[in-house]
Amino acid sequence: MAIATVNPATGQTLRTFEPYSAEAVEQRLARATQTFAQYRLTDFGQRAQLMHRAAELLDADRETIARLMTTEMGKPLVAARAEAAKCAKAMRWYADRAPGLLADEHPSIADVADAGASRAWVRYRPLGVVLAVMPWNFPLWQVIRFAAPALMAGNVGLLKHASNVPQTALYLEDLFRGAGFPDGCFQTLLIGSGAVEGVLRDPRVAAATLTGSEGAGRSVASVAGDEVKKTVLELGGSDPFVVLPSADVQAAARTAVTARVQNNGQSCIAAKRFIVHTDVYDEFTTAFTAAMGALRMGDPMDEGTEVGPLATRQGRDELAELVADALALGAKAETGGAYPQGLGEGWYYPPTVLTEVSARMRIHHEEAFGPVATVYRATDLDHAVELANDTPFGLSSSVWTHDEAEQERFVRDIQAGGVFFNGMTASHPALPFGGVRRSGYGRELSAHGIREFCNTTTVWVAAG
CATH class of the missing domain: 3.40.309.10 (Aldehyde Dehydrogenase; Chain A, domain 2)
Incomplete structure (x- = not known):
C-alpha cells in the first residue's frame, strides 16, 4: 500500500510520500536511543510541563487537524473535532496524574522483615524506545492514548502509522517537538508494513504496542515473542x-x-x-x-x-x-x-x-x-x-x-x-481499555496503561 493521502469522499489522491530509506530509519533509531538516555532522567514535573504545552498546541490546532483527519480517512468533521479535544484531555489527565500512578510502593516493614529487609519498595522505571504500530480509524486518539502515558513514564516513542494517514502522523511528530519535547522523544517513521519487523528486531527497541487487525497483531506478536520483547495488542472486536x-x-x-x-x-x-x-x-x-x-x-x-x-x-x-x-x-x-x-x-x-x-x-x-x-x-x-x-473476539x-x-x-x-x-x-483516560481472546492482550489508559511499558523494579535493603 502506497504511503499517501487519498480523499475517501472522492477517491482522489492528494499527496504521496516516499518511504523512509534504511539510512533515515537508522538515524531516527539512533536519535531515539540517545534521547532516552537523557529523557529518562527528567522528573514528572518537567514532563508534565511539556505535555501540558502539547495539549495547548493541540487545542489551538483543533480545526486544522480535524480537517486533516477528515480529509485522510473520512470521519465526519464534527467527530474529528471531538477526537482532537479528547486527545488534549487525555494528555492533561496523564500530565497531572502520572506522579501518583507511578509513585513508589512501600509494603509495611512487618511484611518484609521476615525476608531479611530493613525496608523494601517497588519503583516503576521506563523501558526505553517503544514502537507504536497504529491504525487509521482514530488517527489521533489511537496514538495519543499510547504516547501520553509512555512519554510521561519516561519512555520515548517511534510511530509507524497507517499508510493512508501520513500527514496526521507527521503532525504528531511536529506537535511534540513544538511543545518542547527533546528531539527524538517522539518520531514518526514513514515506512511500509514490510519494514516493521526490522525495526522491532532492532535491539534498541524495547517494546511495541499495536492497534489493528488480527493478522497484524499475530505478525507483531510473533516477532516480539522471538525477540522476547513486551507487547500490548488491541485488535478487532465484534x-x-x-x-x-x-x-x-x-x-x-x-x-x-x-x-x-x-x-x-x-x-x-x-x-x-x-x-x-x-x-x-x-x-x-x-x-x-x-x-x-x-x-x-x-x-x-x-x-x-x-x-x-x-x-x-x-x-x-x-x-x-x-x-x-x-x-x-x-x-x-x-x-x-x-x-x-x-x-x-x-x-x-x-x-x-x-x-x-x-x-x-x-x-x-x-x-x-x-x-x-x-x-x-x-x-x-x-x-x-x-x-x-x-464470537472469537472479546473487546x-x-x-x-x-x-x-x-x-x-x-x-x-x-x-x-x-x-x-x-x-x-x-x-x-481513567478506565483501562483492552480485550481478551482474539481482541488482544494488555491494557491501555488508566494506571494499567502507563505501567505496561515500565520496568516494575523491586528494591530491597538488608536489615542491619
Whole structure:
C-alpha cells in the first residue's frame, strides 16, 4: 500500500510520500536511543510541563487537524473535532496524574522483615524506545492514548502509522517537538508494513504496542515473542449490544444507532451485534431500523453529515461482500444492504440493519468494519449470554438492563474486556481499555496503561 493521502469522499489522491530509506530509519533509531538516555532522567514535573504545552498546541490546532483527519480517512468533521479535544484531555489527565500512578510502593516493614529487609519498595522505571504500530480509524486518539502515558513514564516513542494517514502522523511528530519535547522523544517513521519487523528486531527497541487487525497483531506478536520483547495488542472486536426487558427500549435504540455508526462504523469498540430479548425485539428493531435508515450520509466536511465514506475502497468492498454473503444465505436487510447512488466516486456504504442472521454467514463470525448491524432474537437470558459470547473476539460489550441480578450475570459471564450497562462502550483516560481472546492482550489508559511499558523494579535493603 502506497504511503499517501487519498480523499475517501472522492477517491482522489492528494499527496504521496516516499518511504523512509534504511539510512533515515537508522538515524531516527539512533536519535531515539540517545534521547532516552537523557529523557529518562527528567522528573514528572518537567514532563508534565511539556505535555501540558502539547495539549495547548493541540487545542489551538483543533480545526486544522480535524480537517486533516477528515480529509485522510473520512470521519465526519464534527467527530474529528471531538477526537482532537479528547486527545488534549487525555494528555492533561496523564500530565497531572502520572506522579501518583507511578509513585513508589512501600509494603509495611512487618511484611518484609521476615525476608531479611530493613525496608523494601517497588519503583516503576521506563523501558526505553517503544514502537507504536497504529491504525487509521482514530488517527489521533489511537496514538495519543499510547504516547501520553509512555512519554510521561519516561519512555520515548517511534510511530509507524497507517499508510493512508501520513500527514496526521507527521503532525504528531511536529506537535511534540513544538511543545518542547527533546528531539527524538517522539518520531514518526514513514515506512511500509514490510519494514516493521526490522525495526522491532532492532535491539534498541524495547517494546511495541499495536492497534489493528488480527493478522497484524499475530505478525507483531510473533516477532516480539522471538525477540522476547513486551507487547500490548488491541485488535478487532465484534461487540455485543444486549437489550433485555427491563431496559428503556427507546433509549437503547437511540443509543444503538450512535454505538453502531460512530466513526462511520469503523471502530473496534462499536457495537456490531445487537442481541434483543424476544419480549422487546419488535419494539427495538422497529425503532432502530427507522433511525438507521434516517441517517444523513454524504460529504464528511458538511457539518450536517452523520455518516461519511469508509476510509478505503478495499474496506468498503469487503464490507459489501459480508452483507452480500449474508443476504444470499437468508438474512434480511431491513434497511440499506446495497451500494448507494448519487454520491460520486467516494467509498460510501449505507447504514444497514440485517436480521435473520445465522451461524452459516461470514458476518456472524467476522468483524463488520462499517455501518452494518446484525440483530439477533434471544429467547431468554441464557440465550442472550450465549449469543454475546458466540464470537472469537472479546473487546467490550454494552448491556441494557436495570435488573441487578442480570447485571451481575453479565459481569460474571461475558467474555470481554469491559461491560457497560445502559450506555454505549467508550474509552476514557481513567478506565483501562483492552480485550481478551482474539481482541488482544494488555491494557491501555488508566494506571494499567502507563505501567505496561515500565520496568516494575523491586528494591530491597538488608536489615542491619
